[in-house]
Amino acid sequence: MVALARPKMKWGIAIETVDVAILGAGAAGLMAAIHTGRRGRRTLVLDHAERAGKKILISGGGRSNFTNVHATPLNFLSQNPHFAKSALARFTPADMVALVERHKIPYHEKTLGQLFCDRSAHDLLNLLLKECAEAQVAIQTGTSMQSITHDGAHFHLATSGGAIRAKSLIVATGGLSIPKMGATPLGYQIAEQFGHRIVQTRPGLVPLTFLPKDLADWSDLSGLSTEVVAHTRPAKKQRVPNPVFREKMLITHRGLSGPAVLQISSYWMPGEPLAFDLAPGRSVVTELARRDQGALLQAVRGVLPGRLAERWVALNTPDSWTNASLTALEAQFHAWTVTPSGTEGYAKAEVTVGGVDTAQLDSTTMQSKLVAGLYFVGEVVDVTGWLGGYNFQWAWASGVSAGESA
Incomplete structure (x- = not known):
């Protein structure tokens, strides 16, 4: 077991047993939570930040380039260029546009298929939080991880908000880019703890x-x-x-x-x-x-x-x-x-290239091939999109794939 850094204690409401625990209240984590919650799975999202979706709010200059209408697997970099195909086919840019339109969020195409919110990225975050609420998803922010163990049936999480037991664990902790927004290597530490290889990480979309x-x-x-x-x-x-x-x-x-x-x-x-x-x-x-x-x-x-x-x-x-x-x-x-x-390093990088090796993940569900019930989604995985809404589309698509399985 890898012991994670013990941060300052921030006590919240401890939830003893859930069906699905999701680490990371960003784009991929919230989308995964929406889909586990819709399936009646008791879902808890944990994040060390004081609020959900902090990186969503600064994306696209504050207007969130939430997808790209031209997104295909060719727009992604990975050691396995075929890995993203299944998830991207399961949840397409058209699906994301339909969700945005259902919430009556005005948007526009800027250039090269990039879709932005007309008003603010707050519209996109509010969409996700509303969908989570409707799916009865619990979100607990200001909560830091201390350790994670697995007994073969459940994951046991020791957190600054109490002990949590979950049948499934979805790791949506993001990469190393923009550390001032709270980026940490937590997701890679968890992956390595459970035997997963990490494709060497480096700054991407960076000056x-x-x-x-x-x-x-x-x-x-x-x-x-x-x-x-x-x-x-x-x-x-x-x-x-x-x-x-x-x-x-x-x-x-x-x-x-x-x-x-x-x-x-x-x-x-x-x-x-x-x-x-x-x-x-x-x-x-x-x-x-x-x-x-x-x-x-x-x-x-x-x-x-x-x-x-x-x-x-x-x-x-x-x-x-x-x-x-x-x-x-x-x-x-x-x-x-x-x-x-x-x-210019991770401080100026928009994404992290590399991450959890896709050879050890199921491309249709994002589940670990090594540990049943363990999933990795979003930027923590070795799938990196181009500039222009592609990384958001990967977050949505991989989150949906895991959310419909966990």
């Missing part, structure tokens, strides 16, 4: 930092952005190349951010270079009216913001203006290569 040379060359252009196509270098023996992302790149005072960079960061491995096409689908320098720096600058200004164009030309003006030099310069413009020094 990248410059090496010192690139920092000197580019950091004073902080705030400038441009549309790019971001690429990674395929790993050795990689049969399917990583996706590419055509979105905005933003220069920061420490490195690179913006949607394209956040997306590609989930696939980037330390020490590897990234390539950015700075003019997707356009020829920039091979047909200059004149072959000199002035003409080059004018051409580059046609596709990049002024100061960024000036800096790029200053750093990349060729020694000669031959056809071969211009061809090489054109190729360089479409494959600006940056090797990041690292990332």
Whole structure:
């Protein structure tokens, strides 16, 4: 048994025996609770935070990008790319939209299939809490875990709110991203306690930092952005190349951010270079009216913001203006290569890549193959979505799968 850190005691109402205990009152945990409660299962949701759904409330700039209409298994990163198929088919974006519409929550599509609440993420959280109440789910916040044991029939939870016995345990504790919102490694500790492997975790959907040379060359252009196509270098023996992302790149005072960079960061491995096409689908320098720096600058200004164009030309003006030099310069413009020094870490990451190994979970129910009655859902699992509502859709879908089984 792994002994968990004993926090300051916060005594609440102890519930001695329940059918299902759920650790984590976030998106996946609340959705799982709704479905266990609807099945008449006596359900208790526990969370160490003082209120349910804290990360839901800050998501999407406070308006919650609650799904993406284009979500498919191809939009997720996992050691087993097929694992998410069953859950995503069981509860689709259309199902989530129907739930939102049933609660008369106004929403809109922003870009690329991203659906946001018109008013506030509070609407989404209130939807979940109302559904939980209707399913007679009990939610106990401000409750910290101290230890968990299993006797073959029940899980025994020692908490700061008392001792709890449950037939099933759903772990929906999230990942390591945004520690200021209370992220902890609890879910991984529980998984390892019961014999589960953890795929190495790292920050995902996270800004990248410059090496010192690139920092000197580019950091004073902080705030400038441009549309790019971001690429990674395929790993050795990689049969399917990583996706590419055509979105905005933003220069920061420490490195690179913006949607394209956040997306590609989930696939980037330390020490590897990234390539950015700075003019997707356009020829920039091979047909200059004149072959000199002035003409080059004018051409580059046609596709990049002024100061960024000036800096790029200053750093990349060729020694000669031959056809071969211009061809090489054109190729360089479409494959600006940056090797990041690292990332901004979990503090700025939107998600955690890696997690509980899916090889030891049932993809249709999210139940452990090692311990009957133990389930893992949401971000704690080795399934990571793209930016734009995909991770919420995984939370809903995996929560439903577990909730209809536990």
